[in-house]
Amino acid sequence: MSDNSQKKVIVGMSGGVDSSVSAYLLQQQGYHVEGLFMKNWEEDDDTEYCSAATDLADAQAVCDKLGIELHTVNFAAEYWDNVFELFLAEYKAGRTPNPDILCNKEIKFKAFLEFAAEDLGADYIATGHYVRRQDVDGKSRLLRGVDGNKDQSYFLYTLSHEQIAQSLFPVGELEKPEVRKIAEQLELVTARKKDSTGICFIGERKFTDFLARYLPAQPGPILSVDDGKPMGQHQGLMYHTLGQRKGLGIGGVKDGGEDPWYVVDKDVANNILYVAQGHEHPRLMSYGLIAQQLHWVDRQPLTAALRCVVKTRYRQADIPCTVTPLGEDRISVRFDEPVAAVTPGQSAVFYLGEVCLGGGIIEERLQE
Known part of the structure; x- marks a missing residue:
């Protein structure tokens, strides 16, 4: 085995089980491991969302248990400028963006990568993503994670081979239950913590309420795409995405048959939401x-x-x-x-x- 003890790895510690086990696995491989906790959201720490404090405490507890140093950094300005404003602009234009992809591109594999290398002297960064890296002919490739259910390569497609070459993904070789088992054997506080969902770094909240604070919603008509018949009112096009079935407020429609209604189109210029029946409707x-x-x-x-x-x-x-x-x-x-x-x-x-x-x-x- 190559001597990794001279190589310094900074692990992005999120306070979750995947990054916790990643830090442990890298220690086992002989690397000099340190953690970094990123705070990327400042807006409203006084509301129901205080999980950043919990996540930081969990990350610190894991680092203490593993005997590694934990650094913290605040990328809230970068997140606002390079992720969140773009996210809002896309919603405003009637599209449905993916903030996790933007966040990986601008924060985890740009701001974090640069900070780890320049300020902390890292040879590599590591994250708890379920992907693998493969080096072929001097170039690093991105491979799907071994666990097909958890594979996160979809969220990392914007990475270049140069960024991948500077990154390690220890849990990408494992299935999720194996990762939890390792955490339980180590008695890490994150062993049974549930996986985070919600917007990258902003956490779990009622999405419609959250979006309404930044984008004024404009209610408008819901029309049947087949005959133009009014079906109800939407509270704002941005709350709806193609293929959506729940939350339309269209119940049983007279002579409408049993098939559920789906969003099939959005007319942004005229603020109209179009719906149709059946999950295989041509539209x-x-x-x-x-x-x-x-x-x-x-x-x-x-x-x-x-x-x-x-x-x-x-x-x-x-x-x-x-x-x-x-x-x-x-x-x-x-x-x-x-x-x-x-x-x-x-x-x-x-x-x-x-x-x-x-x-x-x-x-x-x-x-x-």
């Missing part, structure tokens, strides 16, 4: 998509058509497709079979086998 289905703001892990732009698989949202089954370049920063993607609820603003992420190739932001869906 819900797409035959492909156009994506832009492309990121390829190996930093080589696509020059010819490519057969691969794509995910248009997290934990979706692989979709076989053909990808065709459309000039510098756009691609056309054609699915082998129609796909429901392809959503502009979300990311399309491409794979060849275990390897995550990269991806882009869905600009429009192709409905024929």
Whole structure:
């Protein structure tokens, strides 16, 4: 085994079980390990959201148990400027962004990576993401995590091979139950802590209430896409996403049959939400998509058509497709079979086998 004792790794300690076990595994591999807790949200620590204090206490308890130093840093300004404002702008435009992808790109693998290297003298950073790194011919690749249920490569497609080369992902080789088992054997306080959900770093809150504080909602009509019939009122287009079924306030409709209603389109200019019945309604289905703001892990732009698989949202089954370049920063993607609820603003992420190739932001869906 190579001598890692001279190599310094800074682990992003979130106060969760995955980063806790990551720190332990790296210690076992002989690295000099230190932790870093990032505070990235300042807005309203006096409300129900005080989990940052709990997370910091848990991170400190784990570091104390493992005998490692914990540093703290505040990236709230970077988060606001580079993640949150973009997130709000996308919602305002009627799209549905993915803040976790932005957060990984701008905070965890940019601000954190730079701070760890420049201020703390790190050789590597490490996170508790369920992905793997593979080095081939001097370039680092991003691979899916071993645990198919937990694989997080979808959220990390914006990373370059250079960023991956500076990063370690110890739990990517494990299944989640194994990670919890290690934490329990070590008696770490995070062993049974439930996985965080909600917006990256902002935590778990009622999303509609949270968004309404930053974007004034404009109520408007809900219309049936088939006949234009009024179906009710929406409280704001930004609260709805394509394929959504719950929270529409459309109950049993006279002569409407039994099928549930789904959001199939948004007319942002006129503030209209369109709905239709049935999860396979033609307006819900797409035959492909156009994506832009492309990121390829190996930093080589696509020059010819490519057969691969794509995910248009997290934990979706692989979709076989053909990808065709459309000039510098756009691609056309054609699915082998129609796909429901392809959503502009979300990311399309491409794979060849275990390897995550990269991806882009869905600009429009192709409905024929």
